[in-house]
Amino acid sequence: MEGLKGIAKAQIWVLKNHISGIKKESRLKIIFLSGVIIFFWFGILALLYKGLSFFNNFPVVGPAMVDESIYIFFAALFIMLTISSIVISYVTYYNSREVDFLFSKPINDKVIFFYRFLQSTMFSSWAFLFLGVPFIIAYALIKHAPGWFYLTIPFYFISFIILPAALASVMVLIFIRLIGYRKIKYILIVTMGIAAIFSYTYYMTNIRSELFAESGINYFLNNILHHLSIFKYPLFPGYWIAKSIIYSSIRDFGNGLFYFLTFALTIVFCLQCNWIMAEKTFYSGWLSSRGSYTKKRFPANKGIVNKTAKLFFFLPRFTTAMVIKDIKVFLRDPGQWFQFLIYFAILAIYILNLRNIPSTIDHVDYDVFWKIIITFLNLSATALVLAGLSVRFLFPLISLEGNKIWLFGLAPINFRHLLFQKFIMSYVGIFLISEFLMISTNVMLKTNLSLLLISCGLAAVISAGLVGLSIGLGSIYPYFGEDNSAKIVSGFGGTLNFIVALVYVIFTVGSFALPLFSYEVYHTMSERTFYLVITVSWAINIVITIIIGIIPMILGYRQLENMEY
Numbered sequence: 415m416e417g418l419k420g421i422a423k424a425q426i427w428v429l430k431n432h433i434s435g436i437k438k439e440s441r442l443k444i445i446f447l448s449g450v451i452i453f454f455w456f457g458i459l460a461l462l463y464k465g466l467s468f469f470n471n472f473p474v475v476g477p478a479m480v481d482e483s484i485y486i487f488f489a490a491l492f493i494m495l496t497i498s499s500i501v502i503s504y505v506t507y508y509n510s511r512e513v514d515f516l517f518s519k520p521i522n523d524k525v526i527f528f529y530r531f532l533q534s535t536m537f538s539s540w541a542f543l544f545l546g547v548p549f550i551i552a553y554a555l556i557k558h559a560p561g562w563f564y565l566t567i568p569f570y571f572i573s574f575i576i577l578p579a580a581l582a583s584v585m586v587l588i589f590i591r592l593i594g595y596r597k598i599k600y601i602l603i604v605t606m607g608i609a610a611i612f613s614y615t616y617y618m619t620n621i622r623s624e625l626f627a628e629s630g631i632n633y634f635l636n637n638i639l640h641h642l643s644i645f646k647y648p649l650f651p652g653y654w655i656a657k658s659i660i661y662s663s664i665r666d667f668g669n670g671l672f673y674f675l676t677f678a679l680t681i682v683f684c685l686q687c688n689w690i691m692a693e694k695t696f697y698s699g700w701l702s703s704r705g706s707y708t709k710k711r712f713p714a715n716k717g718i719v720n721k722t723a724k725l726f727f728f729l730p731r732f733t734t735a736m737v738i739k740d741i742k743v744f745l746r747d748p749g750q751w752f753q754f755l756i757y758f759a760i761l762a763i764y765i766l767n768l769r770n771i772p773s774t775i776d777h778v779d780y781d782v783f784w785k786i787i788i789t790f791l792n793l794s795a796t797a798l799v800l801a802g803l804s805v806r807f808l809f810p811l812i813s814l815e816g817n818k819i820w821l822f823g824l825a826p827i828n829f830r831h832l833l834f835q836k837f838i839m840s841y842v843g844i845f846l847i848s849e850f851l852m853i854s855t856n857v858m859l860k861t862n863l864s865l866l867l868i869s870c871g872l873a874a875v876i877s878a879g880l881v882g883l884s885i886g887l888g889s890i891y892p893y894f895g896e897d898n899s900a901k902i903v904s905g906f907g908g909t910l911n912f913i914v915a916l917v918y919v920i921f922t923v924g925s926f927a928l929p930l931f932s933y934e935v936y937h938t939m940s941e942r943t944f945y946l947v948i949t950v951s952w953a954i955n956i957v958i959t960i961i962i963g964i965i966p967m968i969l970g971y972r973q974l975e976n977m978e979y
Contacts, residue, residue, distance in 0.1 A: 417521025421529050432906075450913055458545060462552035470556050480556060484656045485646055487549060491542060492578055492652035498538045499582030506534040507586065507696070508703040517700065527692035531583055537901055539575035547571060550659065559663040566662060573678055574655055580684035587691045590699035651680060733835045740839060743814065754807065786934060789856070789865050790927045796851045797876050797923060800844060801915040808840050808884035809911050810899040812970070813892045819974075829974040833885060833967055841881045848873035868926060872955075876922055879959040880915055886966020887911045890973050918962055925951045 466483070470476045507513065507530055516526045547567060554563055593601060646653050654677040662670035722741070726734040812819075812832075852873045856866045891907025902908065929951065933944040 417516075417519065417525045421516075421521070421525060450917065451909075454913055454916065455544070455548065459548040459552055462549050463555055466552050466556045480553065481660055484553060484660060485653065487546075488574070488656040488659075489650065489652040491546065492574075492650075495539060495542060495575065495578035496582050499534060499579045500586060502538045503531075503534045503579070503583050503586045504590075506530050506537070507583075508590065508700060513700065517697070523697045524689065524692045527688070527696045531579065531688065533901065534583070535575060535579040538579060542575065543571055553659070554663055557663040560665055563662050570655060570659060570674070573674075573681060577651055577677065577681050577684060580681060580688055584684060584687050584691065587688075587695050587699065590702070591695040651677060654680075729835075729838070730831075733831060733838075736832070736835045737839050740811070740836075785859075785861060786865070786927070786930055788859055789861050789869065790923060790930075792855050792859060793852070793869050793872060794919070794923050796848060796855070796873065797919040798916070799851075800848055800873075800877060800880055801912075801919050803847070804840075804844065804880040804884040805908060805912050805915060806903060807899075808836075808844075808881060809888040809908050810893075810902040811836050811840070811885060812888045812974075813894055813896065813902045814899065816894055819894060829971055832974075833889065833971055836885050837881060837967065840885065841878060844877045844881055845874060848877045871952075872922060872926065875955055875959050876919060879918055879922075879962040882959075882963025882967050883915060883918070884911055886963070886968075886970040887914075889970025890966065892974075892977075914962070918958070921958070922955050925955060 466480055469479045469483070472479060507527070510530075513526065513530065516529075550567055550570070551564070553559075554567075589601065654673045658670045658673035658677065660670075661667075661673065720738065723734050723738055726737055729737070815832075849870055852869045853866070856869055861869075887907050887910060891905065891910075893902045893905060893907075896902055926948070929939070929944060929947040932938045933941070939947070
């Protein structure tokens with residue numbers, strides 16, 4: 415087809431340039447980063463193996479619980495990948511300057527569509543591949559799966575990421591054609607709100623009342639797991655892939671192949687629908703997204719966003735202008751704020767469920783051990799959410815300034831002011847979110863004052879480190895030619911940011927969890943030694959936070975100053 419060869423050649427050249435850029439880096443840096451990635455991947459595999467082994471060793475019900483985890487895993491990921499693909503497809507197909515450029519060339523509509531479809535699929539699933547594969551390998555090790563099963567894992571995951579992307583693509587094409595580009599974002603918000611209300615209502619009326627009515631494993635199996643039967647509905651695609659993996663792991667090749675082919679034929683059908691709709695609706699939808707429309711324009715001192723400038727009275731005027739600009743850019747990008755809403759929906763679910771923990775374990779057996787365990791698990795979960803937020807939304811901030819960033823050389827604000835503005839704005843937001851989570855969750859968990867203060871202090875320190883790290887690495891590895899934030903994050907710099915952030919969070923939380931367990935639970939150190947170790951831990955973590963947060967920003971500033979635009 416017209417244009418296919420040209421796009422393929424261009425992507426090969428881009429890939430060669432990326433490889434050439436990596437070759438120019440020092441070997442020590444490449445070896446170090448490769449080692450960190452491998453260590454992190456095998457660390458996840460080890461943790462998942464330990465966790466599944468723990469459940470598998472339960473008498474009688476252990477293997478069944480491990481199989482249930484496969485159903486839940488693929489059902490939840492299928493839903494999350496579909497939602498993520500809807501957002502990314504919406505941005506990738508209709509809100510990209512590259513699409514505008516490609517439509518100006520003699521290239522077939524289908525070629526453009528499937529080129530962007532492949533990009534959308536990769537952007538929405540790279541993290542899933544990195545974290546999901548260890549889960550299946552751990553499951554296979556627990557089940558003592560045959561050797562040929564490990565060879566089929568790539569086929570399972572490649573097919574699994576294609577189907578949600580294909581379904582999401584069909585929905586986006588239909589919605590854009592029937593509803594219009596401008597209205598679809600409101601439909602997404604309303605749909606998400608309705609789904610959240612329905613899920614919360616169902617949980618409160620059906621699950622919560624039974625979950626805390628009685629205790630015991632028999633009651634759990636008979637009255638709780640049936641609520642998860644929706645994940646094993648025979649027409650649900652996540653059920654097919656889970657069933658295929660379960661059968662294949664026990665050497666039932668025939669049934670495993672049957673369910674895999676069912677999944678594969680569904681992929682073929684969805685791709686055929688995309689093929690037909692790409693010709694019928696893609697170009698017309700793109701035209702409607704670029705069509706003229708009337709819009710009420712506010713003067714400089716009017717509008718909700720413009721009025722928020724008064725909240726930043728303590729900042730210089732040019733810094734305030736940059737803050738207002740960033741807020742407007744964020745609100746005008748549906749892909750950004752919709753994924754931001756997804757993050758907050760997950761946090762809301764987490765907090766609403768967390769308040770039920772004290773009611774079930776706040777009794778005589780709820781000793782110091784479990785109090786510390788739950789507190790630090792809560793801190794770890796919050797810190798990991800902050801790491802995800804910082805990588806997803808803060809790393810692309812510098813790149814989203816675009817190719818016109820050289821204008822800062824002519825403006826009153828320079829690159830030092832730019833990075834300072836990004837850091838202050840981002841830190842205030844991340845700090846407020848982290849402290850709200852820490853205070854609310856610790857109050858629900860009924861932790862003592864010392865654990866609350868440690869949690870809030872660590873959240874403030876971690877927030878500073880994550881913000882500086884993300885903005886600094888975003889400046890060191892900018893991607894000014896791309897306006898899709900998902901693509902910016904999926905590059906080398908975003909992956910490095912993701913790994914360093916996780917290692918930093920694990921080290922910071924662990925440096926306080928270990929002495930607390932030694933002193934409060936195992937009593938292996940004296941009170942004087944404990945306070946000395948905690949003081950040293952604070953000092954070390956503050957130093958590491960300065961290194962993690964400030965050094966990348968200094969290097970990023972030098973990179974922007976010395977860059978030829």
